[in-house]
Amino acid sequence: MGGFMSRGIRSIMVMLLLLLVAGPAAAHKVRVFATVEGTTIQGYAYFGGADRAQGVKVEMFAPDGTRLGETLTDKEGVFSFAATQRVDHRIVVNAGQGHVAEFTVLSSELPNSLGAGGKEIGRDELSHPAPEAAGTLSTGGGELSAVALQALLDKAVARQIRPLREQLDAYGEKVRWHDVLGGIGYIFGVAGVAFYLLGQRRSS
Amino acid sequence: MHIVDGALSLPVLAAGGVLAAGGVALGLRQLPAERIPQVAVLSAVFFVASLVHVPIGPSSVHLVLNGLMGIVLGWAAFPALLIALLLQAVFFGFGGLLVLGVNTFNMAMPAVLSFYLCIRGIRGGGPSGAFAWGWCAGAMGVLGSSLLVGLSLALSGQEFIAAAQLVLVSNLPIAVVDGLLTGAAVVLMRKVKPELFAAPVPAVT
Numbered sequence: 320m321g322g323f324m325s326r327g328i329r330s331i332m333v334m335l336l337l338l339l340v341a342g343p344a345a346a347h348k349v350r351v352f353a354t355v356e357g358t359t360i361q362g363y364a365y366f367g368g369a370d371r372a373q374g375v376k377v378e379m380f381a382p383d384g385t386r387l388g389e390t391l392t393d394k395e396g397v398f399s400f401a402a403t404q405r406v407d408h409r410i411v412v413n414a415g416q417g418h419v420a421e422f423t424v425l426s427s428e429l430p431n432s433l434g435a436g437g438k439e440i441g442r443d444e445l446s447h448p449a450p451e452a453a454g455t456l457s458t459g460g461g462e463l464s465a466v467a468l469q470a471l472l473d474k475a476v477a478r479q480i481r482p483l484r485e486q487l488d489a490y491g492e493k494v495r496w497h498d499v500l501g502g503i504g505y506i507f508g509v510a511g512v513a514f515y516l517l518g519q520r521r522s523s
Numbered sequence: 524m525h526i527v528d529g530a531l532s533l534p535v536l537a538a539g540g541v542l543a544a545g546g547v548a549l550g551l552r553q554l555p556a557e558r559i560p561q562v563a564v565l566s567a568v569f570f571v572a573s574l575v576h577v578p579i580g581p582s583s584v585h586l587v588l589n590g591l592m593g594i595v596l597g598w599a600a601f602p603a604l605l606i607a608l609l610l611q612a613v614f615f616g617f618g619g620l621l622v623l624g625v626n627t628f629n630m631a632m633p634a635v636l637s638f639y640l641c642i643r644g645i646r647g648g649g650p651s652g653a654f655a656w657g658w659c660a661g662a663m664g665v666l667g668s669s670l671l672v673g674l675s676l677a678l679s680g681q682e683f684i685a686a687a688q689l690v691l692v693s694n695l696p697i698a699v700v701d702g703l704l705t706g707a708a709v710v711l712m713r714k715v716k717p718e719l720f721a722a723p724v725p726a727v728t
Binding site: 454 | 525526527531550556560562563566567570571574606607610611613615616617622641672675676687688716
């Protein structure tokens with residue numbers, strides 16, 4: 320009897336300890352993050368916290384709902400997908416157990432060289448994004464077309480801001496102490512309202 | 524265990540909403556004023572327990588504790604879980620607002636079942652018997668919920684065997700740990716607050 324009692328207390332102590340150690344960790348929620356490099360959509364699926372989602376199905380959908388293709392994440396939770404159309408890619412990850420996550424790669428992140436909706440786009444549209452840089456630039460020895468320069472710039476900027484975007488994405492997922500305390504406060508507030516309503520019913 | 528918005532089909536969502544509403548109504552009707560603080564405290568315990576992640580192998584698990592809620596609260600586990608799940612959805616994006624009914628039912632129904640099946644064993648007998656029945660209640664809560672999650676996914680078009688297997692297997696360690704904690708809590712509560720388990724078992728009406 321005493322053994323059970325102390326075991327009970329001990330396990331509760333262990334739980335409290337775990338609570339302190341673990342802190343408000345992020346949850347079991349699956350998340351997906353993706354960026355564009357060239358014409359390839361690269362990203363990874365992860366569970367809140369740091370665990371990557373391995374071997375889960377990643378599906379791509381166009382805004383009108385048509386399926387653009389699917390791939391699987393590898394051991395690191397990383398997937399890549401070669402985009403063939405310059406449309407918004409809605410990425411849906413299903414990690415099972417009702418854990419589904421979405422992420423949208425905007426068409427503006429994809430290079431102009433991809434046709435919108437499968438159609439090749441004309442010259443006018445190609446030159447559109449960089450009218451001020453029309454013509455060619457002479458650099459050192461060779462010459463670089465405006466389009467090629469634009470593509471290089473896009474790539475460099477995308478690479479530079481990727482860590483920032485990852486950080487922002489992870490930041491939004493963090494469970495914070497004030498949210499936890501706020502939630503507990505709400506629960507007791509609801510209990511208070513219940514008491515109030517009961518009291519009113521009794522006095523009337 | 525928390526199903527997110529977009530994973531289930533409309534009929535499943537509607538059925539879950541109706542069942543959960545019925546359970547909540549039943550729970551509130553049988554709830555005397557002096558038990559409201561218990562409901563609130565256990566609701567808060569569940570709310571926090573889902574945030575504490577213990578890494579196991581490549582994944583991590585969190586306690587569910589719906590069995591413990593069931594044996595203390597009975598049908599009142601429905602409103603307690605509804606509020607906790609609502610706040611988890613709003614604050615942390617666990618689950619979602621559309622699937623709130625399904626999630627509430629999936630967690631609360633096994634809790635109520637473990638109440639009816641285990642409460643007599645927990646009340647009578649010695650501490651070791653109470654611990655064993657408490658363990659049963661805790662494990663049953665988790666396993667019952669994972670079965671219902673698998674079922675919800677299956678009814679929405681995912682293959683049942685695969686879905687249920689995955690959910691069951693990944694939740695087995697939680698069921699064991701949840702049971703241990705529930706058993707320990709039962710033994711402790713019987714000692715320091717025996718009146719917690721003294722309420723009459725309500726008829727299922």
